[in-house]
Amino acid sequence: MVSAAQAQSNGSTDATILAQNYRHRLHQIHPRRTNHYSLRDYLQFDNQRGDITDWYNQRVTLVTEDFVIGLVEGLEEEVGSASALVMYRIGEEWGKRDAVVFKQHFEQEYHRELRKSALTFLLEAWWWPFTTQGWGNWEVDLTEQKNGFMFINIFDSVVARTLGDVGKPVCYIYAGLFAGFFTGLIQKPLGCIELQCYAMGETYCKFLVGKQDRIDAAAFWQNEGATARDIEKRLRQGELVKQ
Amino acid sequence: MLRQLEKLSLEADGRYASTEELEFLKNYLAAAEQRISAYEKIRDAEEKILDQVEQQLRAKSPHIFRKGNQDYSAVCRRDRKHVLRLAAAAMLFADLDALRDGFLLWYRTIIKAFRDEKVAQVTYQVLPQVVNQVLSAEEAPLMQPVMALTQSILGE
Structure with a gap:
């Protein structure tokens, strides 16, 4: 089972009504609590109203x-x-909007500006709600960040796990989410491509996030039949597609 | 224990619970006084425990709390205090699942994010030994599984 939160944006009348009507009780009692990612802490099941809200008072749907x-x-x-x-x-689109919402939540919760926080820490803060809601655990490899790209491994992708071994990458929504979120986070256009997928018989899904030239190169090599390992090696060696 | 009670109340709804189903409750109640006593001892000795852990960690590595020019002693102490309190609560309620799901798994990723794995490894080797010193022979085994879980997740 996976859940999706309905992101709120500031300034919307509907969002204000939601914020007024839905209050996460544990969050109200312990506003400074940062370890709130177990399912029973993060989600609030209201039997009387018949709804579920997350730590940030957003409506959640289980599917x-x-x-x-x-x-x-x-x-x-x-x-x-x-x-x-x-x-x-x-x-x-989801990722871009979530980058805005995340910035608000993070700065309220940790009382520090996003840009002054350690990247590895804020990335964990971003992904934990997804982990809790069934989108899978992740691992981020930032060793090539200075060269304009990074790798993300997703363990237990909800899409791939559900579709099973279909012989091709299927986690396009994750790739888009990462592209949108990181674009929003650093305010520069980034793309993402899934290099390997659980639905191709791999043990986990691997994504490349980076500038468009890296993504285009990876897509080209992938179409030529290169494996994720080949592509990773080529990128780490600084190779791009010859124009 | 609280989760087991919740599970039992759901599963035994509309019927009597079996003797086997009540076993966890008997076990919990049999050791409840020791759990409360252990919890109170840890609570009352919190500062002493944290001081001793810090001393032992510094003895092992004098600059253990430094990263470059920054001293993170206060941050590390705050975090150890947090771990100790949650561990003591997990022992009191006999609820290791809540500790693991609600704290340890998250905290492990934070340790990793700050590349503090080595410090964590030493810290959570030392902490159980120091905690044991404030507990009686009857109380120590109640805290042991909590400390073992903490060490296995945070100190890997």
Whole structure:
């Protein structure tokens, strides 16, 4: 089961109503508590109202694996091979909006500016709600950050786990989410591509996040049949596609 | 224990609980006084425990709390205090799952984010030994599984 939070944006009347109506009790009692990522702490199940809210008073919906299959296959039926791009764009928009919401939450919670915080720490703060809500554990490799790219490993991707071994990458929504979030975070356009996927028989999913020239190069090599390891090696060696 | 009680109340709804199902409750109640006593001893000796841990860590490595020119003694002490309090609560309620899911798994990623794995490894080797010193022979085994879980997750 996975859940998705409905992100609120400041200035919206609806968002204000949501914020007034939904209050996470544990958060109210312990506003400074930072270890709140167990499912029972992070989510508040209100039996009387019949709703679920997260730590930040956002409405949350639980969905089944059937929903995920329905979403992916329904989109494929509607738009064919463009469904990958549509899912990526959905993720990208989500990520961009989430970068704005995350900045507010982070600065309220830790009383420090995002740009003055250790990147590794703020990334953990960003991803933990996703982990809690069933989007999988992650591991970020920032060793090539100075060279304009980074790798993210996702263990237990909800999309790949649900679809099973279909022989191709399927986590386009994750790729879009990472592209959108990191674009929003550093205010520079970034892209993302899934280099290996659990749905290709791998043990985990691996994503490359970086400037568009890196992503284009990786996509080219991938189309030529290169493995994730080959692509990673080429990128680490500073190789780009010859124009 | 609280989670087990919650589970039992759900599963035994509309029927009597079996003897086997009540076993955890009997075990908990049998040691409840020792749990409270151990909790109170840790609570009352908190500063002493933290001081001793700090002394032992400094004895092992004088600059253990330094990173470059920055001294992180106060931050590390705050974090150890947090771990000790949550560990003591987990022992009191006999709820290791809550400690693991609600704190340790998250905190491990924070330790990793700040590259503090080595300091954590030493810290959570020393902490159980110091905590044991304030507990009686009957109380120490109640804290042992909590400390072992903490060490295995944070001190890997």
